[in-house]
Amino acid sequence: MKTNLALTLALLLAACTSQNYELAYVNDENGKLDIFLFDSKNITDTLLISSENTKYNMVWSSDGKSLYYTEYKQGSRSIMRYNLESKENEELLSDTLTLTLNDVSRDGKTLLVSSGRDQVKGEIYSYHQPTKEWFRLTKNELYESGAKFSPDESQVIASIQTQVGDSIYRSGIAEIFQINVPNPINQKQLTSLKHFNALPDYSPNGEQIAFHHCDTGNCDIYVMNADGSNQVNITQGIDDNRWPRWSPDGRVLAFTKTLDGNSEIYIWNSSTKEITPLITSPKRDEIAEFRPKN
Template structure:
C-alpha cells in the first residue's frame, strides 16, 4: 500500500506532551513518500505465517487516546485493550514486576513527578518515591527487590538511583554533571544499561549526543558501549543477556531500532524504514521486539519478528501509542 502525505516531522520530546526524558532532534521533512507495506491491522496478525509464529503475552503501553497519557495493557496481538490508570494527570512509562503482578510508572498527580506502583489491573496505586524533586523512568530488577530510576533530587541534570521496592534505602549511582536516562537491568541483575548525554563540539558548535553505557549495580565499572553519531537511547537487554536492543539514528539521521552484542559490537539496523522508530522491548521468548513507530502525526505500537523481520502494527488509535513493555512470562 502506497500513501502520499505531506507533513513535517517533529521531535516527540519537543512537543508539549510529557516525554521529558527522551532526547531527540528536530528534523523537518516535507513532501515525503511513505511506503508502508507491512502496516497490517491487528486482526491479520493472528493469521500470520505459522513458520513465524504469533507474538503471545501482554504488553503495557502508553496512549493519549483518552486525551492525556495513560498506561494501558493489551494482548500482544493488539486485542483486549484496557486503561489502567484513568487519571487526569500525567501517567507515563511502565515496568513490570518479575512475577507480572505489579507495574511501575511515574505520575505528576501529586504535583511533581513521582514513582508509583499499581496492581496489574490498575488498582491500588501507591506513591513510592515521595520526594519534592522529580523522579522518572522506574525499572524493576529481575529479583523483584530493587528499583532503578532517574531523579534531579541532587543535581540539575538527572542522575541514576536505586531504591528498595517500598521506596526506602535510596542510593545514588552516578555522580557527574551530565544528563542520564533510561536505566534498565541485565537479566542476571548484575548490571544496568543506561543513556548518558555527552556534550561534543561539531564544527565549533556544541551539540549533545546520547550514548549507551553499562555499569555494575553499585555504580562501578562503567563502560561505554556505543560510539555512534546521533542520539542512542532506550537500551534493553535480551532475555538471555547476549544482546541489547536500542534506538538511534542511521546515516540519514532517521531513528531506527538496532541490536548489538552486549559488549557493543555487531550493531544491526532491524527496522530500516522511513518511519521514526523508538523504545524497543523484547518478548519473553526473545523472538520478537515491540517498539514505537510513526511520525509526529501518528505514533503506534508495532512488533517485529527477529527471524523474518516482518513487522505488524498493533494500534491505530490517534494520536500517540508508544513505549510498549512486555509482561514477563507467568511462572
C-alpha cells in the same frame, strides 16, 4: 479503543508462531495518556489506569502482577505501583520534576530511577525500598536516563550524555554504557555512534541489547551484542522509531513508530526480520511493555 484486529490476528499467526503476548502501553484516546493492556490471544484492549495526570515509563514486576510507572503531576512526579489483582495504586516515591522510573529488580525491592537529588539534569540511582537507601550509579553532571538491569542484575545499561548540545549535535551526544552494579566506577562504553542513543533493553537471555539512535531528528532501532559488537540498524531510517522492548521469550521486539504524525506500536520478528504493525489507532499508541509470563 480500536485496533486493527484483522491485521493483528494475521501477524500473530504468521510471526509469533502461536505465542501469546500481553503488552501494556499508553494511549490518549480519552484526552490524556492512560495505560491500556493489549491481549494478543483474545485481541482485546483493557483500560488499566486512568487519571488526569500523564502516565509513562512503565515497568512490570517479574511475576506480571504489578505494573510500575511514573505519574507526571503539576510541579512533581511520582513513581507508582498498580496491583492488577486488587486494582489498587500505591505511591512509592514522590520528588522533583526529574524523578523518573527506569527499572525494577526481580524481587521488587530495588528501583532504578533517574533523579535530580544531586544535580538538576538528573543522575541514575538504585533505591532500596525496604531500607529507603539511595545508591548513586552515575556522576558526570550531564544527562543520564533509561537504565535497565541485566538479567542477572550484576550490570546496568543506560544512556549517558557525553557532550552537550551544539550547532552540529543539537541534543548533544549520548552513548550506551554498561555499569558494574557493585562498583559503578567501572563503566564500559558500548556505542560510539555519536548523536543521541537511548532507552536500551537487554534481551531475556542477556546476549543482545536493543536501543534507539537519533541523528537527523528521527530515530532508528538498533540491536547489538551485549558487549557492543555487531550493531545492526533494523529500521533503516524509515519513519521515527523509539522505545524498543523485548518480548519475554526474546522472539520479537516491540517499539513505537511515528508515521504521519501519529505514534503506533510495531514489532520486529527476530527470526524473519520482518517489521509489522501491532497496535494502531487514530490516537497516540506508545511505549509498549511486554507482561512477563506467570
